Each structure stands twice: as structure tokens, then as C-alpha cells.
Amino acid sequence: MSDSNGHFGVYGGQFVPETLMVALGELEQAYEQAAADPAFHEELNYYLQQYSGRPTPLYLAKRLTEHLGGAAIYLKREDLNHTGAHKINNTLGQALLARRMGKKRIIAETGAGQHGVATATVAAMFGLACEIYMGEEDVRRQELNVFRMRLLGAEVKPVSSGSKTLKDATNEALRDWVTNVKSTYYIIGSVVGPHPYPTMVRNFQSVIGKETMEQLPNLPDWVIACVGGGSNAMGIFHAFVPHPEVRLVGVEAAGEGLSTNKHAAALTMGTRGVLHGSLSYILHDEDGQILPAHSVSAGLDYPGVGPEHSCLKDSGRAQYTTVTDDEALEAFCSLCHLEGIIPALESAHALAYAMKLAPRRPKDETIVVCLSGRGDKDVQQVADILASNRSRRESH
């Protein structure tokens, strides 16, 4: 739980230009009123069910479990949401809030493009103008999602500054908000940013964990989710936090390896710092300059992490571990072969850790993996990587 200025322990807070402080206060107030209003929940539930297709299934991955020969692996199928990822749980909630606040223009940042697509989708449905900031590097990697957003009527604004990825897209979205704060609602896509975003986004995503709990006869032994900014992880963890017998594991991207500096493991390798409005673990040098992150998965390619994760790490309530690009790719392929499910590369990180864990755990234990998104968006990239790996092997 956070305090009134949105601190989770020492983490969180509101480190933003003064220009935004009143807007954040208004947002907090509007959100608290909405959260206390049964009509808001009723409307949100309507869209979650009838538009996005919730509840999402909790699927026992039988062949994967048998293949690994240990604990049972269940997949929380967030990939079956409309638009193909958990992101829409949050964008539906925030778009309804924007409408309540009378805002006509929506902006968002996106990395992999999943949050951008989910934002463009709800903006189309509610008839709101929509602009999406996306790093040029991600625009290149995620061509299909860029086209999707444009089809949905959003304007995609490529960001060419800095590392040209999610961090820089977030900078530009914040600048836009500073300039257009009166007319514009900024839908942040993860449990990051200044208060009240980390709490609000977590609450909108907490439907994942609540459903999971209802769908299982008993509490699971393990809940595993990938962590970039950390919204699917907070979403599935939240309901289980008060149950210490459930072990919560967040999986960060180790990229090409933790020793290479080409990774995105803010919790594992970072230290305390301020990025995008909150205090959390971040990747930065001794001068406080933000370091570029790296992951095969654009959605995890972020040098910060949500402040509540930092708090859960310090308290020991959740453990955080890492998975490399190669391990994630292997898990990606395994799920395709064994279960006929193409996972997002982000989700493949959570899966890769589950696949390491399951064989070491008894058969009567249960592991829930948050399958946060589907991998259609990643198919071209995976094809390219597999082809280049093949040609590298053949040349040896």
C-alpha cells in the first residue's frame, strides 16, 4: 500500500516539473472518486467482459508440464485479451477515467507497441483523439504494431532522441503532457511514473490476479511474471501479496547477459534513483546518467521499474531473477511446439524461468505463469534471429 504522496516505502513519489503537480492531483482525485463509484466499476467490467473477453482462461499446460516432469504449469492467458495482451485492462480503465474528466485527447508512450495498440483501440472505441510516442528503434522492430495503431486512427510519433526506445518515448510523452496538460490525458502503460500512476495501473491490472485466485481450487505455490516496467507482474501479484505461502517471482531481461551491460535488469543490477517521476531501482552510472537498457523484447527494454516492485524486492516478499535473450527464445519455441501457443517475447521470459523451476519442484506443486501477451508481433523478429543463428552455425 502507498502513502498519500504515493510512496511504497522509500520508493515512488512525484518527481515531476511543477507544471504537472496540479494535473496529478486532479488525476488522483478523479481516480479516487471513480474507484469509489460502483457505476464506474460496472462500466469497466462491462467493457472488460464484452469488449476484451474477460475473464481470461487459466490453462493447465499439460504437455509442457509432462515434458518438464515436475510441478504443474498453468498459464494465465492474458494473450487472449482483445489486442493480444494484458495492456487493455489498464487502457480501458484509464480511458473511462479520461472520459469522466472531460479530456478529449489521449497520449501514450509505447515500447513493443502493445500498450500503444491497446490505447489506440480504446481511443477509437470511445471517440478520443490519440497520439502515441514510440522510439524509432521500436518503430523499426515493431512495424506491425505501428501499422495497427495507424489503422485504429492513432497518430504514431517516432522519437529519435537518446536510445530511441521506450525511455525516450516516455520522455516525449511527458513533455507533451507538460505542454498540453489542460486538454490532454496521459495514459501511462505500466506501474511506473509519478503517483498516482503506479497505484492506479496496478489496481486496473489486479483483475489478473483476482481471477487467477478464483480459477484455482487452492493457492498456487508459485506465481511468475516478466518485469519490464512491471504491470502484468503487479497485476497478477497483487491479490497474492497477503498470502506469504505463495512465492512471487518477477523475471527481468538479462539480454545478452548481466556481465555484458546489454540487459534491462533494473531490480537485479540497478540502484536507487529517479526516472520518469518516481524513485525506484534504475540502471544509471555514478553520475546519475540513465544507462541504455537492452532486451530482445522491446516491452522489457526499459532502464527503470515500477516503485512497488522495488519495495517488494527490499521486503523480500517477491524475488526477482533474470532470463537471457537466448533462454527466452528457447522458451518461445518450446511453447509453440508443445502447446500450440505463440507467446510474446516478454512473456517468454517468465516462461523460461518456469521451465527452469518446474523440473526441480514436486509434481503436487502449482506454478502460475502470467502469459501477458501473444507473440504474433514478434514472429518476424524471431524468424530473423533464428535464421541468423542458423547461418552462424553453418559457417562454423
Added chain:
Amino acid sequence: MSRLQKVFASDRKALIPFIVAGDPNLDATAALITELAHRGADIIELGVPFSDPVANGPIVQESCLRALAAGTDSNKVLAMVANLRNEGGITTPIVLFIYYNCLYRRGCRSFVEKATAAGVNGLMVPDLPFEEAVELHQACQDSGMDLIYTAASTSTPQRLRRIAELTTAFIYCVPLAGVNDELTAFIERLRTTNKPLTMGFDRSEPEQAIRLASLVDGVIVENALVQMIHDSPEPVQAAGDFVHSLRKALDTKV
């Protein structure tokens, strides 16, 4: 009375050029500060480069990235300031404009102590609203460093009052872009606080500076100067001439 407060005790409008330390390198920055101090600057606002300067636009961001690529860091910036004070004979007050993470990473208190020892007179932290500034405020108070708070035209009257109470030398006023009629009302709200007011100015025509100076007590020259330093083949001369032209305009018209 601090050195910064003394600037605003005089009748003339304060002229405050902003430059990014280390763009193109710190030797050039030292030469620029020296020139600006001699050509009519009352205060130098020195930006410490940061990789993700969200409170600035693309001109300052690009300038920061050039400075970082040249190897600039906050320790070297402080060493340069100390050298200007000790060897260069520069007495013009210097305000560091620094993003909170650069300060936090070095340790709030330790950074403030080092900056004070180097001869920095004030700090301006663009991403630190007063709610989060308690530790830094105390550290500044203990070191005799001025901490300059920002007021935005979106700030509520209660917030403006608090900002005016806390700021120790002047208030940096940020209007919303393109909302001119609200500007006068914003300044009027702040006038009741009796704190000196400064505002940023992004153009290169002295007439604009004069118009702005009729509203506030000090004018901060921002993007136009940063861009000029980057574009000009003789940046020190160009920046000096520009600031001198603004000085003359402010002194004759206001």
C-alpha cells in the same frame, strides 16, 4: 543577504543567461561564463547535463547529449566552477540547474556541500516539487545555498504561496506555452508574494526581452542562447554580443 538576493535588491532587471556545461566542452564553458559575466550577465544559470531532461525541449536535450558525449559529469562541472572562482576571478553568482537524479546519485547533502565549496550560489532542480524537496531544502539551508523553486501557471494559489515561502532567492516562473492572456494573471498572483520573479525567454530579439522584463524582475535566456553557441563558428563572441545587446535593451527601456 545572499549573493543572489543582492542581485534582485538593485533596481536593474536581472539578466540570466542559461548554458549547458560541457557543450562543446568544459574549457569552452569556462570561456563562455567569463565572457557572459563581463558582458552584462547578473547571474549565470549553468545546466548540468542529464541524459533524460524531460523538463527541457529538444534544443537543451541535444546540448546535454553533446556535453555527455564530451565526457562531462557533475564533478567536473564543480571543478570548473571552483577554478573560475579561484583562478579566473569570476564573482558573478552561479545557479546550477540540475535534474534530481544527478544530485540524488551523488548524495543530496554531500553534493550540496561540494557545490557550496566550489562557489555555486544556488540550485534549481526542475523535476523536484516541494513535497519531495524536504531533504534537499534542509541540506541547502545548512550550507547557505539558495534553493530556487519553480512556480507554474497551473499551480494552485495554495501551492504558489508555499513555493514563495520556500524559495530563498527568487521564483522561476513557468507559463503554459501559447497562453498569453493567462500570463499576466499568473504574474499578478505571484506579485503578492513579494519574491523576485524570473521567467525564461526563448527568442533572440531584444524587444521580446523588454516586454518580458516589464512583467518580471529577471529574464533567463534559454534555448536561443544554447542554439547560438552550438551554431556559431565563434560561440564565445556571439554569445557575448547577444547577451550584451539584451543588457543594453533592458537597461535603456526598463
